[in-house]
Each structure stands twice: as C-alpha cells, then as structure tokens.
Amino acid sequence: MDTRNIEALLRIISTLLLALTACLVRFDSQTKHLFYTLTKKATFKDMNALYVLVWIDTAVAIYSVLQLVRYMILPGFRKDLTASNKYFGWGIYLLDQAAAYVVFGGNTAAVQASMFAVTGEKSLQWMKLCNRFTRFCTQIGGALVCGYIAAIVMAITSSISAYALFRLYSPNNFLVLKGK
Amino acid sequence: MDTRNIEALLRIISTLLLALTACLVRFDSQTKHLFYTLTKKATFKDMNALYVLVWIDTAVAIYSVLQLVRYMILPGFRKDLTASNKYFGWGIYLLDQAAAYVVFGGNTAAVQASMFAVTGEKSLQWMKLCNRFTRFCTQIGGALVCGYIAAIVMAITSSISAYALFRLYSPNNFLVLKGK
Numbered sequence: 001m002d003t004r005n006i007e008a009l010l011r012i013i014s015t016l017l018l019a020l021t022a023c024l025v026r027f028d029s030q031t032k033h034l035f036y037t038l039t040k041k042a043t044f045k046d047m048n049a050l051y052v053l054v055w056i057d058t059a060v061a062i063y064s065v066l067q068l069v070r071y072m073i074l075p076g077f078r079k080d081l082t083a084s085n086k087y088f089g090w091g092i093y094l095l096d097q098a099a100a101y102v103v104f105g106g107n108t109a110a111v112q113a114s115m116f117a118v119t120g121e122k123s124l125q126w127m128k129l130c131n132r133f134t135r136f137c138t139q140i141g142g143a144l145v146c147g148y149i150a151a152i153v154m155a156i157t158s159s160i161s162a163y164a165l166f167r168l169y170s171p172n173n174f175l176v177l178k179g180k
Numbered sequence: 181m182d183t184r185n186i187e188a189l190l191r192i193i194s195t196l197l198l199a200l201t202a203c204l205v206r207f208d209s210q211t212k213h214l215f216y217t218l219t220k221k222a223t224f225k226d227m228n229a230l231y232v233l234v235w236i237d238t239a240v241a242i243y244s245v246l247q248l249v250r251y252m253i254l255p256g257f258r259k260d261l262t263a264s265n266k267y268f269g270w271g272i273y274l275l276d277q278a279a280a281y282v283v284f285g286g287n288t289a290a291v292q293a294s295m296f297a298v299t300g301e302k303s304l305q306w307m308k309l310c311n312r313f314t315r316f317c318t319q320i321g322g323a324l325v326c327g328y329i330a331a332i333v334m335a336i337t338s339s340i341s342a343y344a345l346f347r348l349y350s351p352n353n354f355l356v357l358k359g360k
Contacts, residue, residue, distance in 0.1 A: 002354060003354060045303075046301075046303045046304060047301065047303075047304070048295070048301070049292055081351075082351070097335065097339070101281075101284060101335070104281060104284065104285060105284060105285065105288040108285040108288045108289050108292075109288050109289065109291070109292035110292075111289070112229055112288075112289035112290075112292040112293055113292055113293075113296070115228070116293070116296065116306070117304070121226075121227065121228070123225075123226040123227075124226060124227070124297070124306075124309060125307065126296070126304075126306040126307075127304075127305065127306075129304060155277065155281070159277070159342070162339070162342040162343075162346060163342075163346045163349070165346075166342060166343045166345075166346035166347050167346050167347060167348075167349040167350065167351045168347075168351050169343070169347040170347065171261075171262070171347045171348050
C-alpha cells in the first residue's frame with residue numbers, strides 16, 4: 001500500500017469527522033422553562049469557544065477536501081513526492097501540521113470551556129449549567145469526542161506528510177537530497 | 181551544523197521556557213481587600229486549568245532534561261540516528277510529538293479559562309475577575325505567552341526528530357530502509 005492511498009483515506013476520515021463535529025455543535029439547542037413564562041434557550045453562541053470551534057472545524061474540513069481534490073484531479077501529484085517537487089511537499093507538511101494543531105487547540109479550548117459549564121468554579125462564583133441543559137451538554141460532549149478523534153487522525157496525516165517528504169533526504173548529510 | 185546539535189539547543193530552550201512558565205504561574209498571587217476586613221487571595225489553585233498547566237509544564241521540562249542527559253551521557257546516541265537504532269528513533273519521535281501536543285493543549289486550555297476571567301461570559305452569568313486582580317492576571321498572561329513559545333519550539337523539535345528518523349527510509353519503497 002502506498003503512502004498516498006493511506007493519506008487519502010485518512011483525509012476522507014478527518015473531513016467527515018470534522019464536518020460531523022461542526023454540525024453537532026452548530027445545530028445543538030435546548031429550550032428550558034425557568035420560571036412561569038421565562039424561558040432560556042441554550043445554543044452554541046452562548047460560548048465563544050464553541051462558536052470558534054464551528055468555524056475552525058469548517059475551515060479545516062474545507063482544507064481537507066481541497067487536499068483530496070488535489071490528489072484526485074492533478075495527475076502529477078498522485079505519484080509519491082520526488083526531489084523535483086520537494087518545496088510542494090514542505091508546503092503540504094507545514095499546512096498539515098498547522099491544521100492538526102489548530103483543530104487540537106480549538107477542541108481543547110472548547111473542552112475547557114465546557115468543563116466550567118459541567119462543574120462550575122466555586123472559587124470564582126461561576127455556576128454550573130449542565131444540570132439544567134443536560135441534553136444540550138451531552139450532544140456537545142459527543143461532538144468534542146469526534147473532534148479529538150479528528151485531531152488524532154490529522155496528527156497521523158501530518159506524520160505521513162513528514163515521512164513522504166523527509167525520506168527524500170540523505171541520512172548522512174544535513175538537508176542534502178539523496179541521489180537516485 | 182548537525183541535526184543533533186540543533187536538537188540539543190532547542191531542547192535547552194524549551195526546558196527553560198517550560199520551567200519559566202511553571203514558576204510564573206505557580207508563584208503568582210495577589211491579595212485584595214474587598215470590603216472592610218474581607219480579603220480574597222488569588223492563586224493558581226483558583227483555576228483547575230492553571231493547576232494542571234503547572235504539572236504538565238513541570239513534567240515535560242523533566243522529560244526535556246532527560247533527553248538532554250541522554251544526549252550528553254550516552255555516547256552512542258550523540259551520533260545521528262542510523263538504521264540499527266531506528267526503533268529508538270521512533271520512540272523519541274512519538275514522545276516528542278506527544279509532548280508538543282500536551283504542552284500546546286494545556287496552554288490553550290489555560291488561555292481559554294483565563295479568557296473567561298478577563299471578559300466574563302454574560303450569557304452564562306459568569307463575571308469577570310481580572311478587573312480586580314490586574315497584576316495577577318498580567319503575570320499569568322506573560323506565563324502563557326512563554327508557554328506558547330515553548331510549544332512552538334517543541335513542535336520544531338519533533339519535526340527534527342521526524343527528519344532524523346524518516347530520512348533513513350527509501351524514497352521508492354514503503355517503509356523500507358535505504359541501503360548505504
């Protein structure tokens with residue numbers, strides 16, 4: 001099995017997981033009656049971290065699709081990287097790294113923000129909210145698990161990009177390409 | 181310049197930055213008079229994310245020191261990786277990746293938690309606190325900037341570990357070592 005095929009498969013998986021995460025967070029809402037006629041609706045806009053997460057996951061999913069399009073349409077890039085397009089390989093590697101860290105970071109920020117909603121923070125007098133909006137919080141929790149799986153898949157993808165790029169270099173000389 | 185020397189330099193820098201971050205957060209405290217005799221002392225223990233960050237940064241700083249010790253004491257590992265110790269190279273690469281993601285994630289969670297303390301979250305009735313504990317919050321902010329620089333340095337270190345490992349492999353066959 002070629003690195004390019006594994007890479008394409010991983011990109012499809014991460015695109016689907018990112019889209020799923022974004023949709024689960026975006027379309028999550030729960031309305032609760034507090035007193036007589038007073039109702040409160042919980043949505044992803046109540047927390048900045050969730051709002052940012054939806055944008056990050058959407059953007060990175062589009063990036064993954066673009067990478068797949070490159071793989072499927074441009075015939076020159078279906079083959080393994082060679083010395084002649086190593087700068088292209090560097091670009092893909094750096095973008096993949098950045099994408100993996102951005103998804104991981106956005107997800108971690110959302111988990112941290114949600115933790116406050118689950119447990120509250122007594123010393124700062126922040127009250128917990130998930131005891132009232134249970135279904136809403138469960139759906140967010142599921143979305144964040146998906147998001148972490150996507151981040152792990154993207155970390156593996158960036159390792160494969162690193163492998164495809166760095167194996168072009170000589171093991172004896174620093175940053176010198178290996179002769180064929 | 182050899183990869184091993186760049187790697188050692190980056191590890192020294194990240195150890196220092198991680199230790200600095202951990203100390204800045206750990207020893208930050210501010211006492212404020214609220215009413216007549218009522219005082220409130222802000223420390224890193226008020227927020228779980230900061231508490232976890234101190235532990236993460238301390239643990240990863242110790243890991244970096246151990247990597248430096250390996251580099252300085254064991255003569256066999258001062259040379260570049262060769263095909264004979266490639267499994268060792270895989271171990272270092274995976275540990276470096278994990279360390280970089282853990283530091284980045286811990287720091288991002290702390291930033292997210294601190295954002296609530298700076299801005300509050302009106303829709304959830306969480307009040308901001310940094311208008312009262314300004315000096316405390318400024319020191320935490322400085323620590324988190326250090327933490328992010330450390331995370332970037334560690335990401336570069338793990339790229340170098342990837343380079344040192346993957347350049348041993350053949351560019352034509354999948355996961356086959358290149359002949360000398």
